[in-house]
Amino acid sequence: MEGVFDPAQLRTFLAVAQTLSFTQAAHRLGVRQSTVSQHVRRLEEAAGRQLFSRDTHGVELTEDGEAMLGFARSILEANERAAGWFRGTRLRGRLRFGASEDFVVTRLPEILKGFRREHPEVDLELTVELSGTLHQQLEAGKLDLVLAKRSEERPQGQLVWRDRLVWIGAEGLRLDPGRPLPLIVFPPPGLTRARALDVLERHGRSWRIVCTSGSLNGLVAAARAGLGVMAHTDGLIPPGLVPVPERAGLPELGPVDFVLLYGERQRDTATRAAAERLAEAIMAGPVP
Template identity: 45%
Template sequence: MLDLVQLRSFVSIAQFGSFTLASQKLGLRQSTVSQHLQRLEEAIGRRLIDRDTHGVRLTADGEALLPHARELLALERQTASLFEGEKPSGRLRLGISEDLVSGQLPTLLREFIADYPAVELHLTVALSKDLADMQDKGDLDLVFAKRRLGDRRGEAILREPLVWLAADPEAMMEKTVLPLIVFPPPSLTRTLLMEALERAALPWRIVCSCQSLSGLTAAARAGMGVLVQPRSLAPLGLRELPPSALPKIEDVEFILVASPGADQNTVTAFNRLVRERVANALHSTR
């Protein structure tokens, strides 16, 4: 029989790509997390994770186990919710970064509403900086967005590389002036890619600026230029440019930020769902 504690450690290692980060997030010693993995591998009789100087990666057996492990942990969460003393209820004003709309958001909202029907969900989709401003004004209870490395706002859920994407990468690499498809200010992604281009002293021009990710994606698929997105959220129909083609962009972190006055039961329930579904789903697409 599979041990849920061991599975949770395995999923956390897969999610963060690091024994150290997994142990920090779980509140356990690193040796304990390693022991959980060892016992799980012994119970299954298969090696699940390989370690080398570059970090950790799932084996083929680990990749096969991961979705089932997530399902078992989700079932545990749903079962526990049936017996919670005080179930989440009332209004939750939720802010979601535009980057996440085309990814796991529909599944996330569907599961949250199914688990907690007494919660009245109000959804706002915007750029991360705009969401932070709205939250500071008291208009949002919980925000799921991005921050740049080193920022202190919120609790980091996942670190992601930003990558250059295009419908035809080879054609973009031949451009003497790089055509950019970007969010308008105050987009964090826009700021970071501009900084990377300035450091490399590469010429560029903006050919499309749009508040909506669907609009930017349409422009990129039409071959208008290059779009930058977190690697695991790369839209279908776009391919990543080779690392040597354009300068490396600073990574970003996805974060959860709860307002002081938000209902803690509701915030805790949503945070748990994000960790079990969204973060793991983002990692599994790498």
């Protein structure tokens, strides 16, 4: 075992770990898939362990791969701190960052805490909103960087994480197939709301809205009370809620991408530099 890990290989490893796809990792990094495979193979050789298990069904992290996640983030963060020190430059200015409410109970608070610790002279302003609202604010020049669901109308963005939307509700919730589906939803322009209603309409499934709230906590409370079902990201299901069983016959909601988007009207180079540095911190490991 060499004991020395190449930062480029670690970044490739993290991209594969986030997407669980060599193809998606290559797309994100802007390199060939063969390069991704080569980086992972060399990192596994340096570690002396297999980091991914690969078969016809997909890619999964091994136990050693899970351990490497933490080490990779720490190594890359240390490299970035060292580079910043010897560059002799300190980030300054104001950064307006918008994040989808999906992430407030994930690793995002930890990432933002680390960013504030490393860059205390950046005035970070956080906006937590619906993904649709964040897209609108970004286009209006009110935000510099956004972490949100990918919009079908705005397919651009740097892929951070791919998952799927599922129907969730309280455990033991019973749905009457002969009655309209009771829905718990965000208000417009929520992207998850739009997807859920569109899918139900296309499958001819009648529905009625039993709860609307701009707060994820409000929706979760209603779902825990057994008022109905809500569409939600599979990897971010809140405690006390479970996926609706397949026997309920609800249509599949499809995949969902979480992306980073930069404001097109960056106010100055300092803002752009701060946005890029925060984006790097978010990309350094899976958000959930």
